[in-house]
Amino acid sequence: MKPDDKPPIDATARKPIVPNRLYAPYLEASWGFKNAWYPALFSSEVGENEVKGVTIASHDIALRRVKGRVHAIQDRCAHRGVKMSLRPTCLTDETITCWYHGFTYGLNDGTLKTIVASPDDPLIGQVRIRTYPVEERAGIIFVFVGDEDYAPAPPLTADLPIQITDDANPVAHILDAHVYVRGIHREGNSNWRIAVENGFDPGHLLIHWDNVIVAATDRRMGLGARPIAEDAIKIIDEPNGPRGMMNMYNTRAYKFFMENKVIGMKARGKTPYYARTSVYLPGVLLVEHWPVPGWAQYEWYVPTDDRHHVYWEVLVGHCRDDQERREADYLYDHFFEPLALRDFNDNDVFAREAMQDFYENRDGWNAETLCAFDESVIMWRKIAARFNRGIQDPPHRRGR
Amino acid sequence: MASEEPGEIERAGVPVTLRFEDGVEQRIVVARDEFVLDAALRQGIPLVYQCRSGICSTCVATVVEGAVAPAPGRAVALLASEIAAGRRLLCVSHAHAASVIREHYPSTLIDRRDSPEELAQGESATIRANVAAVEWPGATVGKLAIEVADGAGFDFQSGQYVRIKVPGTEQWRSYSMATTPRELPRLEFLVRMIAGGAMSEYLTRARVGDALEVEGPRGAFVLRPRRASHIFIAGGTGLAPILSLIDALRRRSGPRPPALLSFGCSSAEDFFYRDEIEIRQWWMPELRVRLSGGRAARAASGLLRGNPVEAIAVDDIGGVETDAYLCGPPAMIEAARRHLVGLGLNPERIYAERFVAS
Numbered sequence A: 001m002k003p004d005d006k007p008p009i010d011a012t013a014r015k016p017i018v019p020n021r022l023y024a025p026y027l028e029a030s031w032g033f034k035n036a037w038y039p040a041l042f043s044s045e046v047g048e049n050e051v052k053g054v055t056i057a058s059h060d061i062a063l064r065r066v067k068g069r070v071h072a073i074q075d076r077c078a079h080r081g082v083k084m085s086l087r088p089t090c091l092t093d094e095t096i097t098c099w100y101h102g103f104t105y106g107l108n109d110g111t112l113k114t115i116v117a118s119p120d121d122p123l124i125g126q127v128r129i130r131t132y133p134v135e136e137r138a139g140i141i142f143v144f145v146g147d148e149d150y151a152p153a154p155p156l157t158a159d160l161p162i163q164i165t166d167d168a169n170p171v172a173h174i175l176d177a178h179v180y181v182r183g184i185h186r187e188g189n190s191n192w193r194i195a196v197e198n199g200f201d202p203g204h205l206l207i208h209w210d211n212v213i214v215a216a217t218d219r220r221m222g223l224g225a226r227p228i229a230e231d232a233i234k235i236i237d238e239p240n241g242p243r244g245m246m247n248m249y250n251t252r253a254y255k256f257f258m259e260n261k262v263i264g265m266k267a268r269g270k271t272p273y274y275a276r277t278s279v280y281l282p283g284v285l286l287v288e289h290w291p292v293p294g295w296a297q298y299e300w301y302v303p304t305d306d307r308h309h310v311y312w313e314v315l316v317g318h319c320r321d322d323q324e325r326r327e328a329d330y331l332y333d334h335f336f337e338p339l340a341l342r343d344f345n346d347n348d349v350f351a352r353e354a355m356q357d358f359y360e361n362r363d364g365w366n367a368e369t370l371c372a373f374d375e376s377v378i379m380w381r382k383i384a385a386r387f388n389r390g391i392q393d394p395p396h397r398r399g400r
Numbered sequence B: 001m002a003s004e005e006p007g008e009i010e011r012a013g014v015p016v017t018l019r020f021e022d023g024v025e026q027r028i029v030v031a032r033d034e035f036v037l038d039a040a041l042r043q044g045i046p047l048v049y050q051c052r053s054g055i056c057s058t059c060v061a062t063v064v065e066g067a068v069a070p071a072p073g074r075a076v077a078l079l080a081s082e083i084a085a086g087r088r089l090l091c092v093s094h095a096h097a098a099s100v101i102r103e104h105y106p107s108t109l110i111d112r113r114d115s116p117e118e119l120a121q122g123e124s125a126t127i128r129a130n131v132a133a134v135e136w137p138g139a140t141v142g143k144l145a146i147e148v149a150d151g152a153g154f155d156f157q158s159g160q161y162v163r164i165k166v167p168g169t170e171q172w173r174s175y176s177m178a179t180t181p182r183e184l185p186r187l188e189f190l191v192r193m194i195a196g197g198a199m200s201e202y203l204t205r206a207r208v209g210d211a212l213e214v215e216g217p218r219g220a221f222v223l224r225p226r227r228a229s230h231i232f233i234a235g236g237t238g239l240a241p242i243l244s245l246i247d248a249l250r251r252r253s254g255p256r257p258p259a260l261l262s263f264g265c266s267s268a269e270d271f272f273y274r275d276e277i278e279i280r281q282w283w284m285p286e287l288r289v290r291l292s293g294g295r296a297a298r299a300a301s302g303l304l305r306g307n308p309v310e311a312i313a314v315d316d317i318g319g320v321e322t323d324a325y326l327c328g329p330p331a332m333i334e335a336a337r338r339h340l341v342g343l344g345l346n347p348e349r350i351y352a353e354r355f356v357a358s
């Protein structure tokens, strides 16, 4: 007997692999990728002896700075589950105490050192809450979020954009020695993936075409760009290093559209410019030569839960001395932040929040209709599916 | 004579300690002429087993101390080297003195099973399910997808199997899940088509919505919590639990270990699931793959000539810490076990599921 003697229910032979099957793990990652370095707060936001709470990919984390060093510890008391950061209580340099009944944990390993009202309790030494690896660099506190048994954590550089070298006047890397780093973060009311995909989307220039910064600098910004050659998108897969992809706007592999005759729309502005975008795991964007040549814009879309993220917008520039720092401060305060990080990027925030309902409630990941310039969106999804270090489970499923 | 009039101790049997992988110990008493497995089940200690006749090797354990030996005249599916290393099949072995036996799985593995009594009868919960799809990924392989009834409370671990009652008959057949618990309530199976086979025949007339009776989960072929490299060897539909294990490995907590999948079918024409394997290679940069198409495979097929066991070379063994998972017909498992031990693998780190015919 051969199974094809009689046509069974579905006699289809081998099916081609459809793209969304290849990136299925990305579609599962509503709560973000785990085992990755994420920015938690700016250094300036956690003063000496202060405690601040953050939530990253469903992990509630308390940050406390003692003698200059930041510790990251689970922000959920083992006793009754309250967040310790709600009413910070620190009685010694080595511990954090829960404000409710006084469970007191060692900052270094999370073990229960004492209970204020039960100093001989048998639980002492037996219970612990988890801690997280921390790196404070360039004025940002980064936390390695994910499985406690993911050890050792990879270096922070593995989760940051690459060092740019293929450019006559390369932008600075955020960890370079002489850099100026400043920025903002704000809550984004959308899933983190929607935000990442908007960040490097070559087809979305329409939302920016009349922005103040574009008009004021007389920028010749196209209506959009579309990959026309194989090498339009470069995959970045450094050994133990950053993994991601770059839109090669500096080559002829992308075609920029300056005019659409059907609707009679033309790019304005006379000053040519070039701002290349690249995106990395776990969701970090680099825009070279933005908001002005020589500067770089970094963006993170740090998942909070499956419907919110923290949108980080950080500018990085070369800066050798105090004189240059003062100049940079002036530019940042009166130009970069108001016109680039706020006015220009507000349009991106608007677009992301507008997409949320479709992707959350209307099966958007299956119902979307992507077009030619979305090739780079698809590529990002595939790369993210391949190179992530794990998919964050929703809190109630963790550990299954 | 003493043998006619057994003393107190002999009548009661000998004490045997069962030591599980997680450190838990259970003490049982094994009567003269009683098999160790039967004694454990009788005394409410659930152990994993399947055939209860020394064929499938599911019940394999290691004697650490004492004297445990197979009943005379029983053919036993173990290599001489394994017996020398203390391995015993508890379903056909007697204890001749106080002994300590090490089990190769944690005591928690079968906690979730309903009760020791049910286990002892080889029966666990029966649930209802419906056929969701039947497809033909290969010339001699059917894919059966079913959905278990809502609220049946069915759960399992990747690598386990269930028994399915062939509709319209009183016959039960065992099939390993090719999917993981994440895909519940959907389960998928890969079924080898056998001329005149009860389940094989059924698949050709199955219709979406057909009601099925399913019993399980069963089996101890599950992922061990280890970090060293993993080798998976699958023959034919033995790929089913291996795919489930690979998907579980990808989603497991902590850094992912390097892994090698060697999969083969008896001929290039019978080969199936190349796309499913390619997808997993994309998802897991650390997964290497070897595909074999039998003795007559030609280069144009993109498959290696030979079987998935021969495809493993000494360079593939990442040291004695390597774990190997084997699934397929008993002959393939025996060959693979011999081959891997020959390449220096620790026999205790070789886990297998044999697709023995019912």
Ligand SMILES: Cc1cc2nc3c(=O)[nH]c(=O)nc-3n(C[C@H](O)[C@H](O)[C@H](O)COP(=O)(O)OP(=O)(O)OC[C@H]3O[C@@H](n4cnc5c(N)ncnc54)[C@H](O)[C@@H]3O)c2cc1C
Pocket: B050, B161, B173, B174, B175, B176, B177, B189, B190, B191, B192, B193, B194, B195, B196, B197, B198, B199, B200, B201, B219, B237, B238, B240, B241, B329, B353, B354, B355, B356, B357, B358
């Ligand atoms: C733990 C376990 C898990 C299993 N998982 C799977 C699985 O995932 N996929 C799968 O395809 N099978 C699996 N099997 C085997 C499966 O249970 C059946 O034995 C097999 O599918 C044949 O069933 P059938 O009803 O089609 O044929 P049957 O009616 O059982 O057999 C028809 C005839 O073919 C003979 N026969 C049976 N098997 C073979 C064989 N392999 N080669 C040659 N002749 C044979 C029989 O002796 C009989 O004469 C598993 C077995 C075990 C013990």
Ligand code: FES
Pocket: A077, A078, A079, A080, A081, A082, A098, A099, A100, A101, A102, A103
């Ligand atoms: S809830 Fe924290 S001590 Fe009780």
Ligand code: FES
Pocket: B048, B049, B050, B051, B052, B053, B054, B055, B056, B057, B058, B059, B060, B089, B090, B091, B092
């Ligand atoms: S149960 Fe012992 S060999 Fe099968």
Ligand SMILES: [Fe+2]
Pocket: A198, A199, A204, A208, A348
């Ligand atoms: Fe934008």
